[in-house]
Amino acid sequence: MKAAIVTIGDEILIGQIVDTNSAWMAQNLTLAGFEVEEMQSIGDNAQQIKDTISDVFQRVDVVLMTGGLGPTKDDITKKTLCEYFDTTLVFDDAVLDNIRNVISNFTSLNELTRNQAYVPRNCTVIQNKVGTAPITWFDHKDKVLVSMPGVPHEMRYVMENEILPRLKNKYDIEAYLKRVFIVKGYTESALAMYIADFEDNLPQGFGLAYLPSLGLMKLRLFVRGEHRLPEMEAEVEKLQALLGDAIIAEEDISPEKILGVRLFEKGLTLGTAESCTGGNIAHMITSVPGSSKYFKGSVVSYANEEKVNVLHVSQENIDKYTAVSEIVATQMAKGIQQLLNVDCAIATTGIAGPDGGTEENPVGTVWICTVYKNKSITKRYQFGKYRESNIMRASNNGMLQLLEMIDNNTY
């Protein structure tokens, strides 16, 4: 079964927002066994919306649309769907009741919000329990079009609780087998050359994709059809034998989740002392639900005074070696370990850029110290010139460096 995702909104086409909905929907449709053929983003333009629907209906079975359902004049999706499916808007009391329930905690009902209870006559209306725009489901010659709000958390709730269950119910789908490996220590081309024989000898229908991430590689092995599971298992074993310890996880999981699982399993606690990463490691780690079980806290010592006063880094070392130095990184890590009384620590100090580079320490220089119980490792990394990616690379590498210490632990 083929699906297309269509996101509607002028704000997407002028680049004012990044469309994160499509990726989330694609991931969940794929897991459900649908083949996402294409994603399109188009404007709040009636003719373009109708042309796009006609067009994608020629290629796919299911069209999932988001956006253009707000209460304001620039939102025209509902009206346009009426034109496309040759129907009219009718007032729906059940939708109004739902809207009243949703907004009761926030604000009173105004006229624009009340108008959201108008829905196309010939469709299945699905109540939006987390927002005011109703979801409309159109059955159209064995095909389906669903229009849902573009607000990300509303879309997710509606997809999980309403759309995906109904789609699975309607279609009998062949599942997609997929295995993901997070691999450290290789560039894309080095990894490809190393496993070239494996790739050349994959069974018919199997695919292998390389996805470089900041400081990591993801490998995705895939094939359609549940009946190919034994072959998949055999290929996975070959890959495991080839890559060994370079595989740090066998699921599509972020470094903060891998590290979190390891810390939790081993009953270890963590603290971070962050200069150039500015709290991003703490932010990433605490984005994982349940992280309070192992993460105790962080000191973001952006200013040198804080390095000295809170983390007890020696002022003499800062004066002698600068704040971007091996000794300062090490003292930061040991300082936070002591301050929070934690088993493990990650400390970063470097030049994220775009300014502040010197000949000795150009932009992208980062010292990372990781501490595991009474051992520490401090390494110098040289990243690039982009602030955002330097912060991300330093964060990922800090977590991986600690993960490696824990995994190699023989003390």
Next chain:
Amino acid sequence: MKAAIVTIGDEILIGQIVDTNSAWMAQNLTLAGFEVEEMQSIGDNAQQIKDTISDVFQRVDVVLMTGGLGPTKDDITKKTLCEYFDTTLVFDDAVLDNIRNVISNFTSLNELTRNQAYVPRNCTVIQNKVGTAPITWFDHKDKVLVSMPGVPHEMRYVMENEILPRLKNKYDIEAYLKRVFIVKGYTESALAMYIADFEDNLPQGFGLAYLPSLGLMKLRLFVRGEHRLPEMEAEVEKLQALLGDAIIAEEDISPEKILGVRLFEKGLTLGTAESCTGGNIAHMITSVPGSSKYFKGSVVSYANEEKVNVLHVSQENIDKYTAVSEIVATQMAKGIQQLLNVDCAIATTGIAGPDGGTEENPVGTVWICTVYKNKSITKRYQFGKYRESNIMRASNNGMLQLLEMIDNNTY
């Protein structure tokens, strides 16, 4: 001039990555005066790539493609473009020289990387100074197709330094006038009703779009054509008069940048004490280049011991009122102000979810205290049930709450 953005990659269609390139490209094309008609994401599939090119060439003048240019077998864009434009690959020594320059700092040249020096015969080759995949520019019956790498920082470098200047040079474009207003204190529908008369009386061709963000509204007023600048100015004045202080910025700028500018202008320093936001405020603030001029640091006190030991929150208060309470938020903010000797502080404590809620403090409850010199304000917020958006809402509201104190300062 109309443009389309086509991103290629199976990893996009299965939702393994979020396509952030399209938004960046759209924003910069729009600023340059192009009208981005559509964005499409398609797979690493030769037929689909060729069909999509034929299709979008019927509607637009410029097609910008990213992705599918890596050194591995799943990357087929270059070969497919040869088929589409009926040409062949030839080895290009200048590209090889460039590749050698790019990789010299990292690694030695392997065969797969060397193969990236094969380029289509009938196109303009543009060197990629920050990566190994060359950019190819095809002139095709007055229209243009450019294929560039999908690695975000490579795409950005290439767009800024090569593609956008060449496109502006080739086409004579009517610029797009746009004004953005960041507005606080309104929901989307409340704002729309409040400015309904203004919106109804906009001159012909003007558009107004509403973009709700977590805790904020963005309004975008736009019209095509430089000659409409006087009308734009007149409309902007009307909007300013209508909204007054609710407008907190007149550009498309994030709360962390608005706050950063204000702190820098007034010579104020900031520290944060973060529990439920887990370092995200520090991360957002330090994502702005130059933030070390006003941001001194943060204590992410995820564990109660750290609240007590580092920030000097009273253990009795935690026992009596729990960590999610007005008094604890206030003591955290005052604690970080004193610890870092800063003018301003933001403190957060709450239940980000999905677990940990109680009847009194359900998931989404957040106390935020902001301190400006010797004044403090502590407020309770009730957000929703999604961890990610609770963290973002608490972060944005913390920054806005402080901004409001600074702007209303009469002390």
